[in-house]
Amino acid sequence: MEDEQEVTGQSAVSAESAPQTTASPEAHQTSKIEASALNRVLNVDLELRVELARVNLPIREILDLSSGSVVDLKKAVGEPVDLFVNDKPLAKGEVVVVEDLLGIRITEIVSPNNPGDAD
Numbered sequence: 001m002e003d004e005q006e007v008t009g010q011s012a013v014s015a016e017s018a019p020q021t022t023a024s025p026e027a028h029q030t031s032k033i034e035a036s037a038l039n040r041v042l043n044v045d046l047e048l049r050v051e052l053a054r055v056n057l058p059i060r061e062i063l064d065l066s067s068g069s070v071v072d073l074k075k076a077v078g079e080p081v082d083l084f085v086n087d088k089p090l091a092k093g094e095v096v097v098v099e100d101l102l103g104i105r106i107t108e109i110v111s112p113n114n115p116g117d118a119d
Contacts (some may be wrong), residue, residue, distance in 0.1 A: 050104055051082045052095075080107060 053073035065071070080092040083104060093104040 046085050047087075048090075049084045049087070050093075051084065053081075 053075040055071065055073055057071070078094065081095060081104065082089065083091040083093055083106065089110045091106045091110055092108040093106045096103045096105045
């Protein structure tokens with residue numbers, strides 16, 4: 001019986017000295033509010049734009065454009081394209097064909113600290 005009491009006493013001591021991992025009720029409530037706020041915006045649509053290339057043309061060349069005209073984008077096949085969300089750089093990717101549709105495979109997420117990466 002003494003052995004049982006000693007073991008029980010040791011368990012109680014080690015349980016008391018173990019760090020507490022339960023969050024306070026206030027922290028739990030805050031995380032619930034944050035999750036609720038996040039859930040409200042998860043279905044909001046944002047514009048995702050893929051920019052293949054940019055080119056400046058003189059007005060004369062623009063006025064000469066017609067059906068069948070080809071505009072030289074000065075971009076090599078395989079060069080990354082830029083992805084923007086609400087006009088903010090998000091990523092770079094490569095154009096892929098999925099069945100008969102075009103898609104973008106994301107190859108790099110642009111750092112929010114260096115938004116010029118995708119320009």
